[in-house]
Amino acid sequence: MTIDLRKDFVDYAKSLDKASEDPNIKKALTRAVSSYRSTVAETLERFPHTAELAEEVRELKSQSIANLDKLLEQAMASVERNKGKAFYAKDHESALEIALGIIGTNKTVVKGKSMLGEELLLREYLEEHGNEVWETDLGEFILQLRKDRPMHIVSPSIHVPREQVAEVFSKFFGKEVPPDIAEEVKVVREFMREKYFTAEIGISGANVVAADTGAMVIIENEGNVRLSTGAPPVHIVIVGIEKIVPTFQEAMKVAEVTWRYAQYGIPGYVNIISGPSKTGDIEKVTTYGAHGPKEFYVIFVDNGRSEMAKQETFSEALHCLRCGGCMYECPVFQVTAGHFGHIYMGGIGTIWTAFVAGGMEKAAPMAYSCLRCGRCVERCPMSINVPAMVGELRKRSIYGE
Numbered sequence: 166m167t168i169d170l171r172k173d174f175v176d177y178a179k180s181l182d183k184a185s186e187d188p189n190i191k192k193a194l195t196r197a198v199s200s201y202r203s204t205v206a207e208t209l210e211r212f213p214h215t216a217e218l219a220e221e222v223r224e225l226k227s228q229s230i231a232n233l234d235k236l237l238e239q240a241m242a243s244v245e246r247n248k249g250k251a252f253y254a255k256d257h258e259s260a261l262e263i264a265l266g267i268i269g270t271n272k273t274v275v276k277g278k279s280m281l282g283e284e285l286l287l288r289e290y291l292e293e294h295g296n297e298v299w300e301t302d303l304g305e306f307i308l309q310l311r312k313d314r315p316m317h318i319v320s321p322s323i324h325v326p327r328e329q330v331a332e333v334f335s336k337f338f339g340k341e342v343p344p345d346i347a348e349e350v351k352v353v354r355e356f357m358r359e360k361y362f363t364a365e366i367g368i369s370g371a372n373v374v375a376a377d378t379g380a381m382v383i384i385e386n387e388g389n390v391r392l393s394t395g396a397p398p399v400h401i402v403i404v405g406i407e408k409i410v411p412t413f414q415e416a417m418k419v420a421e422v423t424w425r426y427a428q429y430g431i432p433g434y435v436n437i438i439s440g441p442s443k444t445g446d447i448e449k450v451t452t453y454g455a456h457g458p459k460e461f462y463v464i465f466v467d468n469g470r471s472e473m474a475k476q477e478t479f480s481e482a483l484h485c486l487r488c489g490g491c492m493y494e495c496p497v498f499q500v501t502a503g504h505f506g507h508i509y510m511g512g513i514g515t516i517w518t519a520f521v522a523g524g525m526e527k528a529a530p531m532a533y534s535c536l537r538c539g540r541c542v543e544r545c546p547m548s549i550n551v552p553a554m555v556g557e558l559r560k561r562s563i564y565g566e
């Protein structure tokens with residue numbers, strides 16, 4: 166069966182056209198690409214074992230995806246053993262329903278950056294159900310105020326220069342905020358501090374999950390994840406099932422490769438969270454709910470991932486670490502930013518969009534804007550063959566499966 170792609174194509178083409186003429190995108194991306202290239206080159210030179218470690222991680226991701234069912238079961242059991250509560254969400258709707266079931270309504274929620282959150286439109290859904298939700302990552306907060314969407318998976322507001330940030334903040338805070346980055350960071354810090362300590366719920370994603378221990382590894386620089394996951398009485402993790410690897414040691418290897426290709430020698434913080442806070446200080450009796458959250462929930466989200474894992478041509482996309490490196494090398498992304506995307510961006514985002522975030526209607530126009538030049542494969546620590554997958558998607562968009 167073939168599908169009618171016309172409407173989506175026209176909307177998408179208009180958005181690409183507009184983006185390619187936007188001087189802010191051009192300015193921001195030119196700066197970002199040059200900074201990424203020089204920093205990542207310097208970082209890989211400082212830590213020369215990274216390339217070999219990436220090869221090891223490639224193999225372990227491949228094994229993990231082949232054993233996804235078993236690892237999921239083990240990870241869920243580990244979370245429960247740690248006195249957390251684990252859920253499996255088969256699809257988009259059930260993930261949202263589970264989250265809402267835990268949160269309820271009229272709550273204040275502080276949330277860390279999560280591409281899965283974008284995939285599920287989680288913030289919007291919780292707001293529609295009467296909650297006040299704050300994006301605590303600075304870039305995501307800027308987008309929340311602008312009613313905009315991420316333009317890069319690691320640096321979501323990459324397309325917004327400081328002058329525009331100052332305008333948005335001045336309007337929101339009701340006072341003149343100068344186009345000075347340090348001042349812009351300061352006003353958000355002051356505003357958000359009160360939210361962390363009054364919120365009933367903290368939500369985060371996770372970069373990797375270790376099945377043996379139930380440890381969630383969360384990489385960050387701002388410290389917002391520490392506060393969002395440590396201050397409120399309830400912490401909810403939403404994570405895609407492809408993020409699970411067998412052991413804690415392996416999880417740390419995945420984390421190291423991820424942050425290195427995201428251009429960090431070492432990130433500001435690496436959070437390892439495995440359950441609610443606890444203490445054994447009085448008579449060695451373990452008591453849950455010490456200074457951190459009293460309740461800990463993990464929602465493991467499938468939403469098309471196990472289908473992707475079953476298909477030989479596409480399962481490799483699940484190896485993606487979301488380091489964002491490929492986007493800086495992509496000639497189309499360099500001109501259009503995340504407009505070459507629908508939720509997920511760039512060549513790899515085309516595959517993710519097809520399976521988990523919009524289907525072929527949204528992915529097909531992206532497949533035809535990808536040049537299949539292969540520059541992303543050279544940059545990718547997992548050497549994911551995006552051009553081959555995009556070629557297959559193009560065929561399917563015309564001839565069906």
Ligand code: SF4
Nearest residue numbers: 485486488489491545
């Ligand atoms: S496809 Fe590769 S380079 Fe791109 S985000 Fe994923 S792991 Fe990083």
